[in-house]
Amino acid sequence: MAKVIHQFGDDISTDIIYPGRFMATVLPNETPAYAFADELELNAKLKNQEFPAGSVIVAGNNFGCGSSREQAASAVKGYELTMMAKGFARIFLQNAINLGLNLVVAPELEAKVGDDLEVKGDTVFNHTSGRSFKIEPLPQARQAIIDAGGLIAYTRKKLLEKVK
Amino acid sequence: MGYTLVEKILARASGKLSVKVGEVLEPAVDLAMSHENGALVINQFLEVYRDTGLPPKVWDPSKIAIIFDHRVPAESSKTATNQKKIREFVKNQGITKFHDIRGDRGGICHQILSESGYVRPGYVVVGTDSHTTTHGALGAFAFGIGATEMAAVWTLGKALNVEVPATIKVVVNGEFPPMVGPKDLILHLIGKISAQGANFRVIEFHGETIRKMPTSGRLVLCNMSVEAGATSGIVPSDTETLRYLREEAGVKEEIPLVTPDADAEYAQVIEIDAAKLTPQIACPHTVDNVKAVNEVAGLKLNQIVIGSCTNGRLDDLAVAAGILKDRKVASEVRLLIFPASWSIYKKALQKGYLSDLMEAGAVIVNPGCGCCLGVHQGALGDGEVALATTNRNFKGRMGNPNAEVYLCSPQVAAASAITGVITDPRKGGN
Numbered sequence A: 001m002a003k004v005i006h007q008f009g010d011d012i013s014t015d016i017i018y019p020g021r022f023m024a025t026v027l028p029n030e031t032p033a034y035a036f037a038d039e040l041e042l043n044a045k046l047k048n049q050e051f052p053a054g055s056v057i058v059a060g061n062n063f064g065c066g067s068s069r070e071q072a073a074s075a076v077k078g079y080e081l082t083m084m085a086k087g088f089a090r091i092f093l094q095n096a097i098n099l100g101l102n103l104v105v106a107p108e109l110e111a112k113v114g115d116d117l118e119v120k121g122d123t124v125f126n127h128t129s130g131r132s133f134k135i136e137p138l139p140q141a142r143q144a145i146i147d148a149g150g151l152i153a154y155t156r157k158k159l160l161e162k163v164k
Numbered sequence B: 001m002g003y004t005l006v007e008k009i010l011a012r013a014s015g016k017l018s019v020k021v022g023e024v025l026e027p028a029v030d031l032a033m034s035h036e037n038g039a040l041v042i043n044q045f046l047e048v049y050r051d052t053g054l055p056p057k058v059w060d061p062s063k064i065a066i067i068f069d070h071r072v073p074a075e076s077s078k079t080a081t082n083q084k085k086i087r088e089f090v091k092n093q094g095i096t097k098f099h100d101i102r103g104d105r106g107g108i109c110h111q112i113l114s115e116s117g118y119v120r121p122g123y124v125v126v127g128t129d130s131h132t133t134t135h136g137a138l139g140a141f142a143f144g145i146g147a148t149e150m151a152a153v154w155t156l157g158k159a160l161n162v163e164v165p166a167t168i169k170v171v172v173n174g175e176f177p178p179m180v181g182p183k184d185l186i187l188h189l190i191g192k193i194s195a196q197g198a199n200f201r202v203i204e205f206h207g208e209t210i211r212k213m214p215t216s217g218r219l220v221l222c223n224m225s226v227e228a229g230a231t232s233g234i235v236p237s238d239t240e241t242l243r244y245l246r247e248e249a250g251v252k253e254e255i256p257l258v259t260p261d262a263d264a265e266y267a268q269v270i271e272i273d274a275a276k277l278t279p280q281i282a283c284p285h286t287v288d289n290v291k292a293v294n295e296v297a298g299l300k301l302n303q304i305v306i307g308s309c310t311n312g313r314l315d316d317l318a319v320a321a322g323i324l325k326d327r328k329v330a331s332e333v334r335l336l337i338f339p340a341s342w343s344i345y346k347k348a349l350q351k352g353y354l355s356d357l358m359e360a361g362a363v364i365v366n367p368g369c370g371c372c373l374g375v376h377q378g379a380l381g382d383g384e385v386a387l388a389t390t391n392r393n394f395k396g397r398m399g400n401p402n403a404e405v406y407l408c409s410p411q412v413a414a415a416s417a418i419t420g421v422i423t424d425p426r427k428g429g430n
Helices: A040-047 A071-077 A090-099 A140-148 A151-163 B005-013 B038-049 B077-093 B109-115 B130-138 B147-156 B182-193 B208-212 B215-228 B239-248 B314-324 B342-350 B353-360 B410-419
Strands: A002-007 A056-059 A082-085 A102-105 A116-120 A123-126 A131-134 B031-034 B064-067 B097-099 B124-127 B141-144 B166-173 B201-206 B232-234 B268-273 B280-282 B290-292 B303-307 B334-338 B385-388 B404-407
Touching (some): A090 A140, A090 A151, A090 B147, A151 B147, B005 B141, B005 B201, B005 B232, B064 B077, B124 B130, B124 B147, B130 B232, B166 B182, B182 B268, B182 B280, B182 B290, B201 B215, B215 B232, B303 B314, B303 B410, B314 B353, B334 B353, B385 B410
Parallel strands (some): A002 A056, A056 A082, A082 A102, B166 B268, B303 B334, B385 B404
Antiparallel strands (some): A002 A116, B280 B404
């Protein structure tokens, strides 16, 4: 069971997730400080460690549209949050998978701040509203990256196979 | 059944005779581009090699391009240190397509790749920048990826787990009316299909208007295809592609053209009559919030930006200089000009465009991305409004979440500079 800590609408760009002016910062251990930097309250609560790992941010369609900046995924990953959305933009989705950010795609998802959510198999249960939503599975090739523990480990494995 | 352009390119790059939509491939990469975020790519690349006992060596240094453009010259010690780290890596790995902060070969990555002849029809191009879609203008399959994904490309020479995307065919016929052009066309298309209308798909451009359009305009269309969510935009290569690569990019080698089959299967076909288009404005804070210029005309502006990888080319500067020559930029507005490369800067200087613009009151800034994404020069103050020929108007873009950015063509931007308010260029900037 995990609580929804923030709710976003559609078309949330990477400029909201990780504003451009912090892009000179690149390392995954430094980017979380600027996660949602212009959403002042959310940013402050994240930095104060007010949310346990696994807490959920919910969003509408096209979350992560815009820039390819990987900081957007690494900043959210840094707090070990779960990102649930009706849909994700392509590059953000891939970056999140590559870095091991926990993602859930649920096209019909409805949840608000404070709701208790639980993922079981291919379904998200909203225990607060009593409703449940189907999860869209990730393509198999993407699941392989997750299973390998992220793209770095996946690439290392392929590199070692290549030089054998 | 025939194949779309991207299906053909992916089949060739994956060593297959045929591919189908949704199939997952590992295509060989012909060109891999990064900018300052190469610092993160290097970090992730070294991580891949950690504890393998192997020396970290990129798969092919001749196929990697690195261009400094996001924060040039460095705005902070942090950026300068990252740039230094990249220079050392470039030298150690023998990467030749490196464009440092130099007036003889520097500029914005998406302009540098095309004007240097690095991109060819049929190539698979990946870049750690979402506007890598730009290079579809030369008939390549070009798409943005993250830094870790690029580290995998540097290691293996392949893009991992690429799903063959479905293609949307956009057919454009008719002649643009005066003061209307490619920027209005792409803004109109994004407004029509929405910011996620092409998610996980490719937009392939066809029709008489596209065939007659110079590469500079095709680059605008493909650059902004990502604002509709597209994996890439692409224009079938033709005699204009050859002309551009020979005359403007100095390519000497043979250039094989790749075209889609006449009976290719498209997910959707959209037809647009260019003759019916009007100047378009993308209003805050999404690129699909598109209106006709007359719906927002009269809105007071604080800053106007002409430039970027979208509209910072020589013909864009010619349009701006043509409108602003012997006129004055309104006293309450700042006009910033960012040419897309130093080569364009030099040509605009030689043709007198820059002096015409300076006489009018414009500030000419060195080529770079900084202003467009709010990381370097040209930041907005609280409550300020900008009109820009750039490609994004997201909240916080241009460095301030309490400011607004409107997007438009160079024609609208230049006409509005004279009045200080959003102005229909067809009515003149009086």
